[in-house]
Amino acid sequence: MSFPLLTATAVLPALGAVATAAVPAARRNVAKWLALLVSIGTFGLAAVVLARFDPGGSRYQLTESHSWIADFGVRYELGVDGIGVALIALTALLVPFVILAGWRDADALEESEPNRRWRPTQGFFALILMIEAMVILSFEATDVFLFYIFFEAMLIPLYFLIGGFGDRAHAQGEEQAAKQRSRAAVKFLLYNLAGGLVMLAAVVGLYVVTADQLGTGTFSLQQITQAHAAGDLNIATSTERLLFLGFFFAFAVKAPLWPLHTWLPGAMGESTAPVAVLITAVVDKVGTFAMLRFCLGLFPGASAWATPAILVLAVISIIYGALLAIAQRDIKRLIAYASISHFGFIILGIFAMTSQGQSGATLYMVNHGISTAALLLVAGFLISRRGSRLIADFGGVQKVAPLLAGTFLVGGLATLSLPGLAPFVSEFLVLVGTFSRYPVIGVLATIGIVLAALYVLVLYQRTMTGPVKDAIRTMPDLRMRELLVAGPLIALLIGLGVYPKPLTEIVDPAVKHTLSDVHKTDPKPEVAAQDVEAGK
Template sequence: MSFPLLTVTAAVPAAGAVATAAVPAARRAAAKWLALAFSLATLVLAAVQLARFDPDSGKAFQLTESHAWITSFGVRYDLGVDGIAVVLIALTALLVPFVILAGWHDADPLEAAAPDRRWRPTQGFFALILLVEAMVVISFEATDVFLFYIFFEAMLIPVYFLVGGFGDRAGTRSEEETAARRSYAAVKFLLYNLAGGLIMMAAVIGLYAVTAHQLGTGTFSLTEIVQARADGRLQLATVTERALFLGFFFAFAVKAPLWPLHTWLPGAMGEATAPVAVLITAVVDKVGTFAMLRFCLQLFPEASKWATPVIVVLSVIGILYGALLAVAQKDIKRLIAYASISHFGFIVLGIFAMTTQGQGGATLYMVNHGISTAALMLVAGFLISRRGSRLIADYGGVQKVAPVLAGTFMVGGLATLSLPGLAPFVSEFLVLVGTFSRYPALGIVATLGIVLAALYVLVLYQRTMTGPVKEEVRGMPDLRVRELVVVGPLIALLLFLGVYPKPLTEIIDPAVGRTMSQVHRTDPKPDVPNASDVSNAPNAPTNDVEAAK
């Protein structure tokens, strides 16, 4: 029996969550180091997955595991990774150690405010982060629809407590008002995503009923359903397929989030601590866009093509809406949140452009957005913790007193606006190329999001980092060693992947090609003939004078 690498990769952070929560109340430092150790162990396992993954194998899924679970309902414990899943698992495992290091002291105010409480805020905070990691990893690995659904919904609970119980306390509001805003943001996050999950549950049940009726035995296996559709054993009526597709897509669009189902994100990111905000937008939200590729397109190819015109329009609206709202923000963290909504619009646009460049760029965008947003948000969190305010107007002249902090903030911001030479540029370029080839008008409109991104990023930097030094920031310390350890590798990755994305694209592209074939779409042929076509055409002009005639 082969080593169950996928199971162990998800089980290690889950075990770490239990171990961290069990650390005695007086051993807060031990709990932090234990959580960091388990997150690093998960990173090693994710690296082993990458090393063992063969992008040229031709298999739909690798490192597979399959075990009977609830046999009476056709539920199996099926795991497997393709090129898309394996890079997103690596992204998750990479970011969580930085999240833990960046949030090293985020639970300290709760400990100081209630030192005699029997509950352990520090242990709980880091245990919840590891629990989220475990659920996200197994969501990327699951090839059984029911198994995926369980963890897709279950991850909402630890995120709810991270936002509502350990939220951001920076600002001038009273503790009562701050607690009320955290609670509101956490409840809104939970209700939006639960609503999407309930609709998806109805679609999951409907899919099982259809397979039971046509195949004789109900199944939730993605590979079995896709194969049955390919060989004609499973045929969905048009209305049925579209209804099931909408049930799945709605839940994924809420999680992503896609406009107009996005309104929970600014509140959740604004009221969460910066590390938790990174966990939400750079890790958890990727499950939504990933699931569009794995489940919506592969299970319901005809319905995906039917819904594409509406989805790409919603994506372009989201790109412009998020960018415009980011320009108008006065709160640093809410600005980054709206910028992320704009970026998720690009990702969904690339997925449903139905081209290899678009889907490859969208997958690469998921990775690059996670790294760039983590860099920008974590540096913003370090900045806010020093000043105690999230308002842009409360800053000025920071680069004169904390040049390293300002420099890393600038690199994170430039990556967010997709500056050439930094990682997001490559992915955004591929998305736009893939969109132009099929929807040129929408591609042109989407490029306006790049212009607006330059506006909100550069204005943010100008107002916070340049100009006269405000009295409140005059004694602001620069980045410390722990903070440099967090930000430095992220900046290095942005630079490396900006000039050499090949290690990722070689893994992603074969998986994208298989997805395109399952949806029965091919890249559109260029409308402009090449030189050989023109020269071989009958009655072709022989020189420039004849061509002019």
């Protein structure tokens, strides 16, 4: 029996979460170092998964399959394709930086109530590791029911991170801040639970359909897709569309896609910067990943049927998110609305149904994770120094903290997809792939590029340039721990922007499999009749 590498990659952070939570109250520094070491170990295992994955091999690799709830056809089935392995690597990469950036985020709670029974530091880092374990398992699961369990379970630790460890940079006072954190956490939970309940109904419906047509109910993604391909599973058109909508609704809430996005600005705004990175750079990717793996894989006919409407919603998300970002006065809410715009590009690429669009969408998931992490974490360092999230409270930062301003600028330029930085390739592929099949939609989506330049450059101008405000004059520059967070992320943005080939080689074969699921090929270029006659 081979070593269960995929299980180990998820189990290590889960065990680390339990061990971190069990550290004695007086040893909070031990809890921090333990969590950091576990996250680095998880990254090491993810690197092994990446190294052992063969892009030219079978679709799902490093597979594990064990009977779990045999009476209901539920199996513990894991496997990774190129898309999943890229997102596992992203998750394992970002969590150590999240832990380093949040090194002191629970200290204020420890100091304000030193005699409290619960241990904020241990709880904070344990919750982060538990989310990492659940996200990794979501990217690995090839059993629909197994995926659903972790898709929903990750909401609980995130709820406590938002509500219990939220941002303290409030002008209204701690009492009002606590109410806002609680409201944001409850809204996040209700929205995502509602999506999950709709998906659960669709999961049950899928089981009933497979039991009726295959003789035995199953949740196995591979078994269902193979039955589709062989003609053994023919779901009625109306049933397939209803099941697709149940899955898609849950994923669109998580993604988040307009108009199901309204939980995100509050959740990100009221979270600490590291938790906000977990939300938008890690957890939300599960929604777009699931669209590729489950919506397109399980319901190819319904996916094609819903594509025009989804493309319209994606374009609305792109433009709406960018316009709302321009109007924001709060730094983190601005980044939240920018992320809504970026997720619109990702969903646009997925449902463009072209190899360029879906490759671009997958690259966008990875590159958006890195760029948003860089911008948000540096913004968090900036906010913690000033004690305010309001853009108007800053000015002239680049004169007193040039390293902080410089890393903030690179993160912002990556967010607007500047050529030479990683997100540019992703956005370019999405637009090319969309334009080749839906030219009008592709042209409308480019409006988001112009608006992104506006909100990013205006944000930098208002916070970093101009006269130095009195409250900024003594602001310290980035410290060593903060440089260890920002430096590698900036290097990755530049490296993947200049040379994205290692990532595209992993992703492209998986995209071809996804397109084959929906029976799509890239549109052939049109050649004018006179050019053919002229022999051109």
